[in-house]
Amino acid sequence: MEVTVKKNIFEKKGLPVGIWTKCMKCDNILLQKDFEENFMVCPGCGYYARLGARERIEFIVDKRSFKEINAHISSVNFLDFPEYSNKIEKSGINDAVVTGEAKVGGYSVVIAVMDFGFMGGSMGSVVGEKIVRAIERALKKKYHVIIVSASGGARMQEGIISLMQMGKTSAALAKLADRRLAFISILTDPTTGGVAASYAMLGDINISEPKALIGFAGPRVIEQTIRQQLPEGFQFSEFLEKHGMIDIVVERKNMKDILIKILKFFYDR
């Protein structure tokens, strides 16, 4: 399993990598195995390490049930944006979302999971296209859809094409709603910009992890625009739940059980 927390300090000190890890927040040294068993949440301070798409899938879906779809679509530097081609090549993964079919508690779903590790989970043409194709697969198979978001927003290197993905993904979700198939949206830290302003907030049920940053623009920009001080906890999941933007904040260790309950409700009705 790929680890998203710092491990360089162990390499520097000549300690074996992969056995120990360090919490990004409280600097606690943890056994990698314990950390993974605790769903990559620090037992000391409760910090949620950011997960890559594959790790997230492993935590949510039934073992060996995930079948990836459209894995090989990758971005093209159509605006000749400086350094963009290099960034895509260097990352080693195709883009900021992994999509596929899977089972959760025995219920078939189409699932799309974003990866903040790929260019800040930014949404460009590939993310939009893969999400839409995933939704189309769900329409064809009459499956409900789960999308796990983690994104800094639209991908500037693809200009207006990135912004277009907001409308494109929202339109696909409208078709899903017409067919009375559910969309369960899981918002993780951070879900911002064009992703928050499109599909991430369009769930029939919007779930988030604790203390996740969720919003469109950053707090400083908002404060400068409205010339008011923002309330405490603004743009974090608990605040959004209290104000009706998020339906439920769920701890990572309970996420799968909650999803099974929701899927049971939608499939067995």
Ligand SMILES: [Zn+2]
């Ligand atoms: Zn910690």
